[in-house]
Amino acid sequence: IAGITQAPTSQILAAGRRMTLRCTQDMRHNAMYWYRQDLGLGLRLIHYSNTAGTTGKGEVPDGYSVSRANTDDFPLTLASAVPSQTSVYFCASSPGLESNEQFFGPGTRLTVL
């Protein structure tokens, strides 16, 4: 693989179900991010990680959790999905938080019914 991959590409989920969105990068970047993108709104940061073993909350963290067990993987979990979590989710990475560019994965389109 080259760059960032996300899985699944899209998913329809019943409200109340648990869901994990997967993100893997092979660039050995220290920093990783999860954003959601909704029509008419800018990208909003959900959670981020500065390095393996550490995570931080972004602008809209409620209802989401993340882990960073190693450098490459940064899964995002919705413990009990709600319709307001219907969105397109992008994972991104950068060499560090201060880097001049973030690299984005292809996105996961999630629909919660």
Add this chain to the structure above:
Amino acid sequence: GQNIDQPTEMTATEGAIVQINCTYQTSGFNGLFWYQQHAGEAPTFLSYNVLDGLEEKGRFSSFLSRSKGYSYLLLKELQMKDSASYLCAVRDGNYQLIWGAGTKLIIKP
């Protein structure tokens, strides 16, 4: 609160020049970014400004005035493939990116 403003939509003609403006109010400033996003795709990096002035990169240029909280992206010699959304983002004092809602640019022949 933190805020990034940019026009919702702009229309331009193939071969022409277009300027997309962005104004911002953030808690701290550690750089301004422009990204391009084609419909249904991920954002891709265009430019980064941290000091006042103009940064030129081929057909694209980006300008920053920190005292005015203002930036613009200038696209020259427009091509049909430039039809996309252009996202302005500011890295705040906590090194988090605050994003504008994006400007949808429509290029007409």
